[in-house]
Amino acid sequence: MHSIPFFSIVTPVRNGSLFIDSYLGSLFSQSFTNWEAIIVDDCSTDCTYMSLSQKTASDTRIQLINLSSVNQADFPGPWRARNIGVTHARAKYILFYDIDDIWLPTFLESYHRILCEKPQIKLLSSSYYRFNDGSDIANGRNQFPLLAPRLFISYINPFPLLSTCVSQEIFSKLAFKPCFHEDFIYWASAWKMIKTQDYFYAPCQLTLYRVRRGSVSSNRIKSALWLVNIYRSNGYPLFFVPILAVLRLGIEIVFLLSDMCMSTKLKVPSFKALH
Numbered sequence: 561m562h563s564i565p566f567f568s569i570v571t572p573v574r575n576g577s578l579f580i581d582s583y584l585g586s587l588f589s590q591s592f593t594n595w596e597a598i599i600v601d602d603c604s605t606d607c608t609y610m611s612l613s614q615k616t617a618s619d620t621r622i623q624l625i626n627l628s629s630v631n632q633a634d635f636p637g638p639w640r641a642r643n644i645g646v647t648h649a650r651a652k653y654i655l656f657y658d659i660d661d662i663w664l665p666t667f668l669e670s671y672h673r674i675l676c677e678k679p680q681i682k683l684l685s686s687s688y689y690r691f692n693d694g695s696d697i698a699n700g701r702n703q704f705p706l707l708a709p710r711l712f713i714s715y716i717n718p719f720p721l722l723s724t725c726v727s728q729e730i731f732s733k734l735a736f737k738p739c740f741h742e743d744f745i746y747w748a749s750a751w752k753m754i755k756t757q758d759y760f761y762a763p764c765q766l767t768l769y770r771v772r773r774g775s776v777s778s779n780r781i782k783s784a785l786w787l788v789n790i791y792r793s794n795g796y797p798l799f800f801v802p803i804l805a806v807l808r809l810g811i812e813i814v815f816l817l818s819d820m821c822m823s824t825k826l827k828v829p830s831f832k833a834l835h
Contacts, residue, residue: 566651566653567725568651568654569587569598569654570655571645571657573612573658573659580608586665588619596621596649599625599659600641600642625645638742639736643736654727654728655724656722658721660693661770663766664766664767664829674760680757682727683754683759684726685762687700687723688766691771693771697825698825698828700825719743721743723767726750734749734750765824
């Protein structure tokens with residue numbers, strides 16, 4: 561084991577036993593191996609913690625934290641588990657990897673190369689693939705040049721959590737808040753803390769985002785209501801919220817048309833937790 565890992569990977573999980581093999585298989589398949597993973601089990605009621613304990617016991621790069629005794633009266637969501645995971649991170653660069661998503665084998669290698677070439681970077685992101693749970697085909701989700709972060713960070717999240725890397729320097733000054741869409745709020749706040757030259761968009765697609773049935777991503781109405789609350793909590797006047805909502809809808813239509821006509825397709829890979 562390397563004394564100081566290059567990447568710290570933080571994974572919050574609750575009742576994610578169905579995805580453990582895919583998650584660990586993806587991690588163990590990474591061509592770049594100088595990483596640590598901090599997996600925070602957030603009060604699972606299934607066999608998640610036991611299964612993770614058994615399957616990661618032989619790999620010293622993986623730290624498993626059990627939050628089963630935490631008071632569940634707190635605001636729900638992965639915000640707390642992510643914050644706790646980061647407090648255990650030792651690397652200069654932090655990545656957030658949910659247990660139901662997928663990283664292709666060269667993802668960490670590609671980011672390592674970019675960060676070594678551009679050490680001033682504090683925020684690094686890239687495009688990703690998106691697929692429905694149960695589907696074997698993923699559609700590429702691109703970030704168009706016109707939609708640069710500075711143009712629409714106020715009303716849509718330009719940084720996909722699964723393919724965004726942030727420096728420890730940023731996270732030491734900023735944590736996830738107890739709210740829905742906590743990643744949207746976090747990246748919007750982080751963007752205000754950096755200069756334009758501190759951000760780099762990598763022209764690659766090496767991650768896959770799984771849309772699970774019943775999730776916020778699959779429920780447009782619930783997602784829209786949560787976003788309205790976010791706009792209001794960010795101080796936007798009530799009359800301005802519909803304008804932001806229309807702008808977001810326009811972006812969603814652009815992405816939908818892109819998925820249908822322009823995006824690249826990828827067969828969803830299958831990983832096994834062999835190590």
